[in-house]
Amino acid sequence: MAGEKKLTIRDIARMAGVSRSTVSLALNNSPLVNAQTKARILRLIEEVSYRPNAMARGLVSKHCGVISVVVPPVSHVFSDSYFSESLSGILDAASEVDYRVAIETANEEFASGRRPERLFEERRTDGLLAVGALISDRYLERLFQAGRPVVLVNSELGETPATIADNEEGTVAVVHHLVSLGHRAIGYIKGPDITTTGLQRDKGFRNGLRLAGLPYREDLMACGDFSEKSGYEAMAQILERGPAPSAVFAANDMMAIGAARRLKEAGLVVGRDVALVGGDDAPLARYVEPPLTTLRQSMYDLGAQAARLLLEWVGNKRPPARRTVLHTELVIRASCGAARGARAVPGL
Amino acid sequence: MAGEKKLTIRDIARMAGVSRSTVSLALNNSPLVNAQTKARILRLIEEVSYRPNAMARGLVSKHCGVISVVVPPVSHVFSDSYFSESLSGILDAASEVDYRVAIETANEEFASGRRPERLFEERRTDGLLAVGALISDRYLERLFQAGRPVVLVNSELGETPATIADNEEGTVAVVHHLVSLGHRAIGYIKGPDITTTGLQRDKGFRNGLRLAGLPYREDLMACGDFSEKSGYEAMAQILERGPAPSAVFAANDMMAIGAARRLKEAGLVVGRDVALVGGDDAPLARYVEPPLTTLRQSMYDLGAQAARLLLEWVGNKRPPARRTVLHTELVIRASCGAARGARAVPGL
DNA sequence: TTGTAAGCGTTATCAA
């Protein structure tokens, strides 16, 4: 449509009556160019709306202005607030420094086919962010040790730089809260051992019991995989073994919601007969009936912070501090039994 | 770490004892190179794991291997299945042809600052996908008319190529279903007029009533903006005006959930006293109590299909057919009153 | 079928 063909730095140089390098210097805001000349060139550039070619720039500078976010290959991965919120944080942090964000799905051949290293080798990305990596994702450590800029969002993997939430401390607080409400037999739906969050919350749960002088009861525990279904099944197992505990802690909200479904089937009313606590503060948590008490970790902040670390690294060529820890927060809602004096927060 | 410095096409040429252009031809699978030579070169490339520099390639080919997805600037945009599912579809379609996907947030200055045109001019993207664009997003038409590859996901904007769902027909089916259950007074929570989906469902609702020989009753209608809160408030308005209708259609699931909250406050039981239907089949729809009957549109498919169209366009340099229409599906769950003989689908 | 050479649009080096 637009009859004009693409302008290059040559055209600008000619139009401004200077050389290409002068234009380049002006463009990159170098102090080596006369302020007046610079202003004149920049004005011209604005007028004719010239845009430097990013690929030509990148060819020389060795930077492409893109960071990549690796997410698990689940089809509805972004429906999970865990990922969607961290992505929002990442996008905001990247746009602050005019970087673009690309998404990579970690399908089966991703690690085995050395896709991440290819991304770097082909110069398609300047750095990698992995959200909710599993401890089996060794390729991330491999990348880090090869000197690639990599930051983990909410997981720990050896020395690889990461942002994490203090889920262990938070879970101690969860137990403390339940105990303070008078609960002594606390059911536990454990998260997967291959996730940092699962491990952290497990440690916290056990510590919490210890601090309260309560025993860790295997008969009240069952394992899940963070899915709703697994929470339902874990709850079923626990109920089969004996009388229902007066309180249940599930390592995340989806499992808590599954557990609630099973409890309801057993004729128990969550919030009255059984106190229930989950984790993550998923959007769903406030819509279920009753609204779910949960251990909130701000995935938005974890994502944004990780992106900032990564971008700094890319800029400085020097890895940042190994870990950044953000705080979790216990959000008390009706599922915990407001009647017993707990501070309740409305569902919406 | 790795002591070896980056290999270039020169190195490969030297090692293989051929010229650079031969390597290039082999790399691009050209028929102009001897099959044996090609095989030998490719084997060598594999052995030494040489990776062509994408930016150098792009500088010549004028393609960067990236398409961009524009999403609204809402912080939790990906928590909305509408966006997250379409993104999954887009990712899968892009990976089929080894393209990468970048995310762009359409914040205030996005359109006014001509960000999208910059992306193209700076050669940072090969094409644009807009998910759930508003009819006020005129910049998308502008881009299309300037010859830029743009495809809309689930919206219509002049001649711009798009994939859409047949929400109008689907909504006619919704009304038909409610009428067949015996409902005559159907409450209506209307979606925003600036969205294609809102308009489609509005047309469908009116058509459905007309086909059933029922009047469109202003007193049973209120407008929302697709948010849970707006659904709650719209329902409140309708209830203030008179006796509750026996059925309510809300133009999307979040508004339906808000409406359910208000109905519950009014002492009405959804699925028994009032039939409720939403739209989108959000993940939440099956978790609320009772599970929500909804008009499903597969955002995954809409996204994937749009991405395929876009990528074809980028490849061929020729715009695809103007529109692709995918079907919606009425998913019947308990909120519609299984007791009246409707086919019920379990909540999970 | 293969090699030579001329770009692609920048940045960076080094004189002037």
Place this chain on the structure above:
DNA sequence: TTGATAACGCTTACAA
């Protein structure tokens, strides 16, 4: 302070 000129790593006519 500015201007030639040489990279950057690849593709593609064109020649051999």
